[in-house]
Amino acid sequence: GAVVSQHPSWVICKSGTSVKIECRSLDFQATTMFWYRQFPKQSLMLMATSNEGSKATYEQGVEKDKFLINHASLTLSTLTVTSAHPEDSSFYICSASDGITSGANVLTFGAGSRLTVL
Amino acid sequence: GESVGLHLPTLSVQEGDNSIINCAYSNSASDYFIWYKQESGKGPQFIIDIRSNMDKRQGQRVTVLLNKTVKHLSLQIAATQPGDSAVYFCAENTGGFKTIFGAGTRLFVKA
Numbered sequence: 001g002a003v004v005s006q007h008p009s010w011v012i013c014k015s016g017t018s019v020k021i022e023c024r025s026l027d028f029q030a031t032t033m034f035w036y037r038q039f040p041k042q043s044l045m046l047m048a049t050s051n052e053g054s055k056a057t058y059e060q061g062v063e064k065d066k067f068l069i070n071h072a073s074l075t076l077s078t079l080t081v082t083s084a085h086p087e088d089s090s091f092y093i094c095s096a097s098d099g100i101t102s103g104a105n106v107l108t109f110g111a112g113s114r115l116t117v118l
Numbered sequence: 119g120e121s122v123g124l125h126l127p128t129l130s131v132q133e134g135d136n137s138i139i140n141c142a143y144s145n146s147a148s149d150y151f152i153w154y155k156q157e158s159g160k161g162p163q164f165i166i167d168i169r170s171n172m173d174k175r176q177g178q179r180v181t182v183l184l185n186k187t188v189k190h191l192s193l194q195i196a197a198t199q200p201g202d203s204a205v206y207f208c209a210e211n212t213g214g215f216k217t218i219f220g221a222g223t224r225l226f227v228k229a
Contacts (some may be wrong), residue, residue, distance in 0.1 A: 032215055042123050043207060044162065044219040068184030091200075097215045105150050105211045 002098040006110035020080045021113045023094030029074035030096035038091040050077040084117040130226040141191040141208035150211035
């Protein structure tokens with residue numbers, strides 16, 4: 001089945017620095033990937049839709065200059081948290097669909113990347 | 119705005135019993151619903167889905183029921199096992215692959 005890989009799985013950084021998280025579709029091509037954010041004991045909140053070869057589409061309230069998304073190839077999307085602050089600490093999860101697994105609308109999720117900003 | 123929510127934040131069941139997890143949605147235009155399971159520290163995993171032109175769909179030990187009249191979804195897990203302990207989310211597909219998640223229910227299975 002479809003596999004989505006994220007890296008790093010966890011990262012600790014100092015306040016003010018930037019952190020890049022990678023999301024790869026390992027055995028399929030994904031023109032669209034989705035980035036979610038999850039706080040402890042809460043649901044997944046959709047941040048943005050990553051579109052291969054074009055600009056990402058951000059959800060209302062998500063700062064595009066804060067969360068830079070690049071989808072340069074059909075198998076890789078990156079999320080960069082710029083000038084990170086402690087309130088950016090969260091679990092970031094990416095997802096994509098291969099259009100085949102269990103129906104065309106089902107997303108396969110990565111294992112997530114836990115960001116801690118000190 | 120539109121949202122998908124859950125009635126129960128936690129559910130505790132005895133091993134071997136059946137579990138029922140409920141979900142209410144508000145977007146009457148949604149035509150596709152999915153249940154995901156998330157274990158601690160991991161990404162969500164697909165369980166079962168249902169389209170709005172159906173009211174019931176069965177999988178292996180799981181059944182999803184959809185009541186469009188009252189905008190209600192439920193996930194039934196038969197013979198619940200310790201490995202079923204996780205957080206369960208209903209999710210709503212609003213077009214293409216864009217998926218909006220509900221609040222989640224944590225399921226505890228007592229041995």
